[in-house]
Amino acid sequence: ILIIGILRGEQFGEMFLIAIAIAVSAMPEGLPAAVTVTLALGMESILKRGGLVRNLLAVETLGATTVILTDKTGTLTEAKMKLNSLYTLQSIRTGGKGMTEDDKNLLIMAVLASDAFVEEGSDAPRKLTVHGRPIEKAVVVSGLENGVSQNDINDENKRIEFLKFESRRRFGASLNMYKNNKKRLYLSGEPEFLLDHSTYVLKNGKVTKLNAKDYTDFQQIQNRGSADGMRFIAVSYKDVSWKNMDSGFNEQKERNEKILANNAIFVGLMTFEDPIRKDVKEAVLKAQKAGARIMMVTGDNPKTAKNVAIKVGIAKENDIALLGSDLALQDDKTLLKTLREIKIFARALPEQKLRISRILRDSGEVVAMTGDGINDAPALRAANIGIAIGSGTEIAREASDIILLNNSFSIIVSAIEEGRKIIDNIKKILAYMLSTSFAEVLIIGGALIFGASLPLLPAQILWSNIIGGGPMSFAFAFEKGDKNIMNRKPNLLTSKDILTPVIKKFILTIGIITGIFLTILYFIFLKIGMPIDEARTMMFVAISMDAIFFTFSLKSFDTALWKINIFSNIFLIIAFIINILILIATLSFTPLRALLSLTTLSLEQFLFLCGIGVFNLITIETIKYFLFFKNKQIS
Known part of the structure; x- marks a missing residue:
């Protein structure tokens, strides 16, 4: 613009100020503040749904999630486990009718090996909390209960001591x-591990x-129960002569905790039911439609993990559950291929x-x-978005x-949806600021040429930028998002990816159409003999009006304006009214008016x-239809 003006013989000082004004208006200086407001609103929305955001930037990254690695207990299930059965050799042999002596011993030893504790409330009636x-x-x-x-x-x-x-x-x-100052080691854990390390078994009290x-x-009991989604723990014990666990290690001449389980007496198995959360299946389906691949990575038994994965829709009957120990046998390249195919990883460390x-x-x-x-913690830090369980x-x-x-x-799926809404709103803010600024450049450049x-x-120029880019751009932060937002593939949020080819085409097309339209309008004003100050006033109002009405076209990139509720964002309506009032006040x-070198306009003008x-808004919507909707192009 500066060079064109100088070549045409315009005064350097005036053209320099024009160039500076255009540069300032073209720079989306309000973008950082608008983005911050958008992210903060996203954090608040996620908090209302039950998620506490600790990292502001994670909110925007959520919308781009392509893989969700989820645990089983507490996330997919309610973590409200209830005892289903006790299995000892005595109860197995007697058909499991009533609680046997061995069953009672199993329960006692399991409690002794537990790290949970009971707290009694101080207020009457005294409530027990575990x-x-x-x-x-x-x-x-x-x-x-027993x-x-x-x-x-x-x-x-x-x-x-406790391990x-x-x-x-x-x-x-x-x-x-225990009795007569004897020492006994009680163990509870994975059934297959304690079975493999036990030499003896408790049967009928002997x-x-x-x-x-x-x-x-x-083993058969565990296989059947795990296939039905039951959670198992095993209990074993052994009498020892150590003073403490360290001396137990030293006796074995190496510090390997697993040797503590060697030569133990196996007592039995306990099975627990953990109900699946009612909203999980729907959430899993929603995430999958959004293009996110869900993988279960759990420390639980593979059969139990697969049963739950099938019930919630993560896996199908023909899917296999891979053990965490199998990963060590694969190099990174092979494992990546495995990760593309396998959805369940059990006994994962x-x-x-x-x-x-x-x-x-x-x-x-x-x-x-x-x-x-x-x-x-290391795995959470390594992920793009680390998600901690509240009870963790x-x-x-x-x-x-x-x-x-x-x-x-x-909550994860709701947060992904919120993240996508944030990405869309940032795109709207950016498209709004850049397209209006681009149109101004074309109008001034066209007039000079x-x-x-x-x-x-x-x-x-600067005042019209304040009118157009102030309240209206911030109002986009409150947009509720498109209905089909979770039916799209995830897009990354980077400076490169947020300006997608469709968004770039949108900015260029709208800027060019608006610029040409208003430039022609300006020459019509001059052609009919309108004084230059009045023509500039008309152009000032026309550009401001165009920016104000144009915002409604940005409510959705992939849905026509007449198919959406234009009143869904009350803040956009308020910003629209405020900007009209500012324009009238100006x-x-x-x-x-004198400061801006403007003239008065009649009501008709x-x-x-x-x-x-309004006409420009209709034109833009028509262009959107032929450029984007008709070809099914999505932002």
Whole structure:
């Protein structure tokens, strides 16, 4: 513009001010503030749905999620486990009628090996509250329901040391003092692990050698129950002479925690039911329609994991569950191929979760991952979006971007939807600012090229930019989103990706059409002999009106204006009214009118320019139809 003006013989000072004014108006300086408001509103919306956002930028990344790595317990299920059955050799042999002596011993030892604890309320009536991991809580509650009080048995079996359950270890252990100051180690954990490390079995209150039939009986029970979605834990014990667990390690001449389970006496199995959350199946389907691939990565039994995955719609009957230990046999390239095909990973350790997350992210996927344990923190940090379970550890929450306050998977899907809405609204803000600025450049450039006087003065350009780009751009932050927003494939939110080819085409097309239309209008004003100050005033109002009415066309990129509710965003309506009032005040307030070198307009002229704004809006909607809707192009 500056060069064209100088070549035409315009004064350098005036053209320099014009160039500066256009540069300022073309720069979307309000974008950072508008984006921040949009993100903050997104955080508030997610919080209302049960998700606490710790990282503001994670809100926008959510909309681009392509893979969700989810745990099972508490996220897909309610984590309200209830004892279903007790299996000891005695109960198996007697058909499971009533609680046998061995069943009672199984329950007592499970409570002794548990890390959960009972807290008694201070207010009457004194309410008992159980704290701990869901499975540990279920054990203690089961004991209370069957007459096994944790406080009573702990008095008789004083705990010396405790080894908390960890998935890498596969069991937890409690070293207790019992009758005549003897020491006994109680273990609970994965059935297959404790069975493999046991040498003996408790049968009818007596210790006997664990034979092949006993082993097979327990194994078959676990296989049948796991296939039905039951959660299993096993319990074993052994008497020891150690002073503490460290001395137990030292006796074995190596510090390997797993040796604690060697030569134990297997007591039995406990099965628990964990109801699937009612809203999960619908949420899974919604996420899949949105183009997100859902994978279950759990520490649970593969059969149990598959049963739940099928019930919620993550997997089908012919899908297989891969063990976490199988991942070590594959290099990264092979594992990536496996990750494209397998949807269920069972008995997965934290380091295996980390590797899965890292490989998927390195391959270009946008990964959202859930976790609750201390050891899940690295995997949560490695994912694009780390999602901590609200009931999880403090370390997991600190490592996360989002915390699920009620642990539900459906919150993740709602957050993805909110993220997509945010991306769309940022696109609308950017498209609005750039297309109006581009039109102004074309109008001024066109006038200079064809030898006409400047259609706008520097002050007028800046003020029209304030009218058009102020309240209206911020109002887009409150848009509710398109109805089909979760039926689109995910798009990344980067400076490169947010300006998609369709959005670029939209900005260029709208800018060119508007620029040509208003330039022609300006030459018509000059042709009919309108004074230059009046013509500039008409152009100032026309450009402002165009920017004000144009906002309604941006309510949706993929739906025609007449098919949507233009009043759905009350803030956009308020901004529209405010901008019209500002425009009227600008023309009515004499000092401001003089400052901007504007003239007064008649009511007929003002209404004519309003009609120009409406006509331009209709033209833009027609262009949108032929360029985008007819060809099914989506932003």
